[in-house]
Amino acid sequence: MEDAGKLLEGIASLGWIGLIAVIVYVWRSELRTVLAAAADRARAGTGFELGPFKFASLDVVGFVGQPVEERQAGKTTITSDPERQKEILQQQKDCHFAFLTHYVYPRRSALDSYGVALYLTGHFNALEHVDRVEHFLGVGWDDAVFESTDRSKQFAVKVGAVGSFLAMARIHFYDGRQTTLSRFIELKPLQ
Known part of the structure; x- marks a missing residue:
């Protein structure tokens, strides 16, 4: 037993x-x-x-909403420049507080390939000033322009990609103005 x-x-x-x-x-x-x-x-x-x-991790050099003292943190030098806030505010106003955002995920259907979703994020708004967005990703997509008018999906486009590329989005506002935002997408090889 x-x-x-x-x-x-x-x-x-x-x-x-x-x-x-x-x-x-x-x-x-x-x-x-x-x-x-x-x-x-x-x-x-x-x-x-x-x-x-x-x-290991990077040192946190500052917290939002708290004063940042001038100092050296590793290889990062921290100084105070109140004029930079004016630049940030001007850039936010120029694009009606709409920003190009991306999300990257590995594709199950193809090895060494990613899915990339490019969309707008509204800061302090629901993108109500945006009429349409033209996404341009370059020669890897035969210089195609992907136009989105779907506000409910944040004017998103989804593409398959390998390597790295510069994504550009021309935003057309209802008031007739336009602005172009860009973002570099770096895709590392899946191993």
């Missing part, structure tokens, strides 16, 4: 090892994505914890 108990314990141990192996096999692409993101965060200097291990 004692031998049967040891046999059952051995089978149970093998069962757990088998279950873990099946989970790793089934979720291998997702695990690869998570591990690649963790490696990218480490290379970029942002910190994260994995169990008992802590990986």
Whole structure:
């Protein structure tokens, strides 16, 4: 009877090892994505914890809404320049507080390929001043212009991409004005 108990314990141990192996096999692409993101965060200097291990992070140099003292923080020099706030406010006004935003995700249907969603984000507004947006992504898309008029989806376009590219969005406002925003999208190879 004692031998049967040891046999059952051995089978149970093998069962757990088998279950873990099946989970790793089934979720291998997702695990690869998570591990690649963790490696990218480490290379970029942002910190994260994995169990008992802590990986380096960038120093926080300031918090919103709090005074920032002039100082040296690692290789970052912090100074005060109240004139810069005028530049920020002018840029926000020029684009009616609409900003080009992106979201990147790995595509399941193609290896080493990403899906990229480009859309507008309204700051202090619901993009009510925007009539339409023309997205231009360059030669990788045969110089096509993707025009969106769907405010409910924040004038979004979604494309498949590899490599890196400059995304530009010409925003047409109801008052006849236009502004062009750009954003560099850097896509690292999936491994």
